[in-house]
């Protein structure tokens with residue numbers, strides 16, 4: 001696939017991350033693409049719903065499974081022809097869910113050193129053995145700097161929903177991007 005096409009879908013995912021930022025959520029967005037079109041798009045809703053499982057990926061999966069036009073009947077591999085574009089490496093929870101759904105492949109923006117389930121913390125996508133579901137490919141680095149900057153924009157303002165709010169004192173928005181770093185706050 002042309003790199004341009006990856007960027008096109010990743011920009012759509014970034015639009016969802018912007019929506020999350022506007023709603024006071026950790027700015028992560030995603031789109032699911034099948035047959036050359038977006039079939040679902042979502043963003044983090046964990047604060048709004050007070051539910052830590054409401055990550056962008058799981059929000060979108062719920063929509064796809066609930067839509068008879070997209071998921072005609074129950075299947076062990078409902079996403080086998082579907083590709084995910086997400087602004088941040090899926091966390092361990094989402095990476096596992098994506099494997100249960102047999103996602104075709106995943107492209108993400110920046111890595112996730114704290115929770116990443118596609119290699120940063122744990123390779124749930126392909127390094128961990130699974131008795132039923134095959135591994136899937138995950139590749140990062142698409143719109144990576146944009147994905148990092150929007151997270152910084154979020155974390156520089158105090159997250160009032162966090163259990164222990166962190167001080168804003170002396171915080172400035174860094175704009176330099178270390179080539180080796182992933183999610184930096």
Ligand SMILES: [Zn+2]
Pocket residue numbers: 055056057090091092093094095
């Ligand atoms: Zn997740």
